[in-house]
Amino acid sequence: MTDPRLAEFRAEIDRVKQVVTDLHAELPANDLVTWTAGNVSERVPGVDLFVIKASGARYHTLTSDDMVVCDLDGNRVEGERKPSSDTAAHAYVYRAMPQVQGVVHTHSTYATAWSARREPIPCVLTMMADEFGGDIPVGPFALIGDDSIGRGIVETLRDSRSRAVLMANHGPFTIGSSGLDAVKAAVMLEEVARTVHTARLLGEPQRIDQADIDRLWDRYQNVYGQ
Numbered sequence: 001m002t003d004p005r006l007a008e009f010r011a012e013i014d015r016v017k018q019v020v021t022d023l024h025a026e027l028p029a030n031d032l033v034t035w036t037a038g039n040v041s042e043r044v045p046g047v048d049l050f051v052i053k054a055s056g057a058r059y060h061t062l063t064s065d066d067m068v069v070c071d072l073d074g075n076r077v078e079g080e081r082k083p084s085s086d087t088a089a090h091a092y093v094y095r096a097m098p099q100v101q102g103v104v105h106t107h108s109t110y111a112t113a114w115s116a117r118r119e120p121i122p123c124v125l126t127m128m129a130d131e132f133g134g135d136i137p138v139g140p141f142a143l144i145g146d147d148s149i150g151r152g153i154v155e156t157l158r159d160s161r162s163r164a165v166l167m168a169n170h171g172p173f174t175i176g177s178s179g180l181d182a183v184k185a186a187v188m189l190e191e192v193a194r195t196v197h198t199a200r201l202l203g204e205p206q207r208i209d210q211a212d213i214d215r216l217w218d219r220y221q222n223v224y225g226q
């Protein structure tokens with residue numbers, strides 16, 4: 001039986017399908033994924049549905065036909081192919097964090113290397129204070145396929161300013177006020193992961209004082225670009 005929400009929200013669903021298709025192109029374009037690794041999702045406004053890529057979909061041939069519509073329990077509502085193997089994680093985040101409109105997962109090299117070391121990225125750059133409000137936290141090791149990864153993302157980010165979490169031995173997940181905002185967080189995360197790693201090769205970078213982190217965060221969130 002066809003879900004009635006598909007007809008009622010048809011225009012929005014098709015718009016979000018195209019948005020999420022286009023956002024997936026940003027992952028290889030910013031060198032954040034290899035082959036079919038990673039995935040992007042975004043909520044459909046006004047209804048408890050979200051769009052995510054089909055599992056194993058190749059980035060260079062991706063079209064909106066490769067997008068799958070799911071409910072917030074991660075069940076496929078529309079789509080020929082199975083949804084991403086991380087669908088349960090994305091769905092858990094959407095259920096637990098209503099303010100989150102987009103979720104991204106990548107295997108970007110430097111952020112994933114920090115994940116393998118299970119070490120938070122210290123806030124030693126003003127860009128980190130601006131974008132993430134402090135250190136980039138590490139989430140627990142969790143096997144793929146059930147709520148474990150989603151639960152780890154929420155436990156780690158729920159009370160954090162950061163929109164990025166380094167899931168131990170796996171890789172980064174980011175959240176955002178839109179799919180684009182979550183993709184931006186993934187791009188900026190990889191940039192700071194690489195820069196801090198490079199700084200470490202030359203010596204021990206110094207963490208910014210918390211009061212200055214707070215000032216930088218407040219400016220960037222409330223003044224920059226307004």
Ligand SMILES: O=C(CO)[C@@H](O)[C@H](O)COP(=O)(O)O
Nearest residue numbers: 036037038039055056084085
């Ligand atoms: O991290 C993993 C597997 O370890 C997955 O996220 C893959 O990187 C992408 O899976 P699909 O979205 O293609 O199912």
